[in-house]
Amino acid sequence: MNIHRSFSVIALLGALPFYTQAVQLLGQAQVIEPINVVAEVSGVLDQVEGDVGEAVSKGMKLAAIQTFDYELAVRQQMANLELAKSDLTIKQSLYERYRALKRKNSLSQNELDVAKADFDASKASLDLANLNLDEAKRNLNETQVQSEIRGIITQRKVNKGAWVERGELLYQIVNIDQINVRFFASQYDLQSLSVGMPITLWTERAVNQKINAQITRIGVQPDENTQTYPVFVTIKNTAHVYKPGMTVYGSTERLESSELFKKPE
Structure with missing residues (x-):
């Protein structure tokens, strides 16, 4: 056996980068925190504005209760x-x-x-x-109901002329300028995942518009129904490409420098 040639091969391998095995994940886009707009006083709704899917600005009037x-x-x-x-x-x-x-x-x-x-x-x-x-x-x-945030109406529960009680839900509004993606990882996938790890995201409707992000947090308890662990990624979404409920794909392939093969001194 030619020892010098073996060391040369090992040294060459050590100079080359290697890829860890990519983890392919499937997940769903979720809003970070929906805002529930409730009636602060009881009464008859004299005015109701906005409908599901409409954009609203912060401070915009949504409804009015008879005064x-x-x-x-x-x-x-x-x-x-x-x-x-x-x-x-x-x-x-x-x-x-x-x-x-x-x-x-x-x-x-x-x-x-x-x-x-x-x-x-x-x-x-x-x-x-x-x-x-x-x-x-x-x-x-409080008879004048306003939006606390800039966002999109996802639920409207009432119509003009309806009687509402204090605390009753009127609207739900979400801001999707930043969203969470919840991936579902098996116990075997967890071995290759860590917080801060780079991950590439894309959707079926925009396969070529990939987003580079990082894993934000990883759950420690599996879902009761799917027995998968939640893996969360928070991304900016100012163009609103990602909508709540949309299926999202992720890949965690990383390039690393190999320290496994070094020529002995």
Whole structure:
């Protein structure tokens, strides 16, 4: 056996890069976090805008609940506030007069204590009236339903004229400028996968438009139905090429420098 020739072959192999075995994955595009738009107050929907598939901007008006009852509540609380202010003025004046009389020993301590308690109660009533007015104004503002994000409507649950309760779902909106792709990996695939590993993605509708990304996270518990492990990749999607629910393919082939074959010194 020619030892010198063997070392030459090993050295040549060591200078060449090698490829790890590619892992082919199948997955699905998912929204990162859908936004549920709910009614903050109860009432009849006076206006409903937008439909499934339509784009909305942040702050855009989506719906309006009839305001009559809430406007009336604001006026009532404003009147209550004025009454509370007037009552406080009277109770404060009486308390101050009683204090002056007490200093002249023309009033009992008990009468002064009663006046002080009435004055304190009147101040508390004024604070409560302010809180009630703030709540009434807030409820009136909540009759106008707006989008919290820029995105696309994926669900619309109501129509004009419907009665809605507080907390009832009206719309669901998603932003797909950035999305997650959830791949399904077998226990054998996991041996060749790691967080941060490069991965190439593409779809059936755009096979030639491949995206280079990295594995974001890997689940440690298999899905109960498929017995596969979730592998997540987060990608930018400003052109909206990837839609939620779309099938996505992935390949994790990597090029590495071989350190296996080195000529002994």
